[in-house]
Amino acid sequence: MAKYMILIYGDAQQWDAMTDKQWKAHDAAHEAFVAKAGTQIIDGQQLEMAPTATTLRSDSTGQIQTTDGPFLETKEALGGYYLIEATDLDEVLSMATLLPEVHASHSGVEIRPVVDHG
Template sequence: MSGYVILIQGDERRWQGLSAEERSEIDAAHREFSRRVGDAILASGELQGTETAVTVRRGPDGEPRAVDGPFTEAKEVVGGFYVIDVPTKAEAVALASLLAEARHDHSGVQVQPLVDHGAS
């Protein structure tokens, strides 16, 4: 398997303020992406807002502790993702470039290979 995760990142406040036209453009790009990638999409989803997130990390006693929020030190957050199975990273990048978020000034698209733990 040549798996890649595509993380759609952006400014959550800008996403919340998108016009109907901007949302339509983004939705159309996702439909085209899905049409082009087809069965190579292994999973996908849009995430709810960061106000619904919970982060689990080591607490003061060394045990895992759940706290509200993503608590990342970044303006941009992950808003959605795809996991795809394509032969090369170049193909994954070319497909990710179809997404409207790759063209907007308030977002970006990260492509990262998955580790294949079954490989020798």
Template structure:
């Protein structure tokens, strides 16, 4: 079953991080990705641009769309990236999430639609 590991953190901390801290964070994610690859579990993933680069599109219900700059929700932690993994079950997906370096990780099953 596929799971999305959604990574949340305070993006202000990332903006204030020095080069050494950023290099180490990327190295940690590289090691995490290598572990997933060894297990044949990685299906994708990407770092996301900061929330100030986001555009939110809302349907007003009447056929018109409202565009606003910024993220859908204002929170203290922002969605900064994700991994798409293959795991036998939720317990295995949670173990992967625990191995991610220092962040809040939401584990969410991906809906498996039958072939149409």
């Protein structure tokens, strides 16, 4: 089995504007994904909103610079992830279509295979 990281992106302003009813539907969709993936989920977490991030980068002299917030030039920011095991990308795609971020106009998911160094 290969490992895949599902990165969940969205617009924090859109998430903040969701009603209780929308959040319940959103959470139910994640529960459906978790039910389908079952024990294939290795880990998954919702992240705090992007402004709470801290970014480290080195400058031209090699000194480490710390910046509050993510290094973004877009409204979409990383909001959470799932790390799953699956037989192939097609299996991951089948599961990921259940995620509400795939269906919302302000968000989406990115799926990447995890490099196996072993």
